Amino acid sequence: xxxxxxxxxxxxxxxxxxxxxxxxxxxxxxxxxxxxxxxxxxxxxxxxxxxxxxxxxxxxxxxxxxxxxxxxxx
Numbered sequence: 001x002x003x004x005x006x007x008x009x010x011x012x013x014x015x016x017x018x019x020x021x022x023x024x025x026x027x028x029x030x031x032x033x034x035x036x037x038x039x040x041x042x043x044x045x046x047x048x049x050x051x052x053x054x055x056x057x058x059x060x061x062x063x064x065x066x067x068x069x070x071x072x073x074x
Contacts, residue, residue: 019047024054 001009015036022032033044 016047016049019044020049020051023048024051 001007019032019036022035023029027035029041029044029048032048033039033041036044036047038044
């Protein structure tokens with residue numbers, strides 16, 4: 001960790017990375033909870049973090065869907 005100049009790292013942080021990367025890749029919460037050994041998805045939500053870039057992509061998908069829907073109404 002010193003060589004990579006990573007500070008304040010805890011091995012437990014890898015669980016957050018695992019959960020976040022899988023959620024952002026499209027893995028549903030129930031499946032992710034099973035993979036992580038959680039009995040309740042509320043615990044999984046504490047680990048899975050969404051990035052601003054992921055939120056931006058979701059908004060873009062909504063805009064595209066709305067645009068296509070509006071075009072079909074015309």
